[in-house]
Amino acid sequence: MLTIDTKQQAVFEKEIRQKQVIPELCQHLRDKHAKAVAQLNDDQLNLITEKSVCSAEALGLTSKNDIYSFVSLDMDLFPGFYTHPAVQAFFKDAKPDSPTKMIDLFTSVPFEVWNQVKMRPVDG
Numbered sequence: 001m002l003t004i005d006t007k008q009q010a011v012f013e014k015e016i017r018q019k020q021v022i023p024e025l026c027q028h029l030r031d032k033h034a035k036a037v038a039q040l041n042d043d044q045l046n047l048i049t050e051k052s053v054c055s056a057e058a059l060g061l062t063s064k065n066d067i068y069s070f071v072s073l074d075m076d077l078f079p080g081f082y083t084h085p086a087v088q089a090f091f092k093d094a095k096p097d098s099p100t101k102m103i104d105l106f107t108s109v110p111f112e113v114w115n116q117v118k119m120r121p122v123d124g
Contacts (some may be wrong), residue, residue, distance in 0.1 A: 026046055029049065033075060049075070052070065052071045
């Protein structure tokens, strides 16, 4: 029987991310969020997108829809939104196996928090 340890799994997932997920997401951002990414060259967009995907995965997002939603928010409307304490608390308490964490986030986090997120300065 073939056994894959966690280190091998991480390498495999990174390969998939770099060869499939990141290019698809970058194209999605160019198509759907053109204004937000217009000043980025392809290498910059790839790097920032990969960083955002890694942040999404670190917060437990696994579904394609959740990751696309997370990255789109991070790159366009609310850069760094996931660093807000209320958003972090949501992810800490979220069900690990939920494929709709981003929808749950939108319906759980109060409107006032999104206003605070929008007003926060972005590092970078």
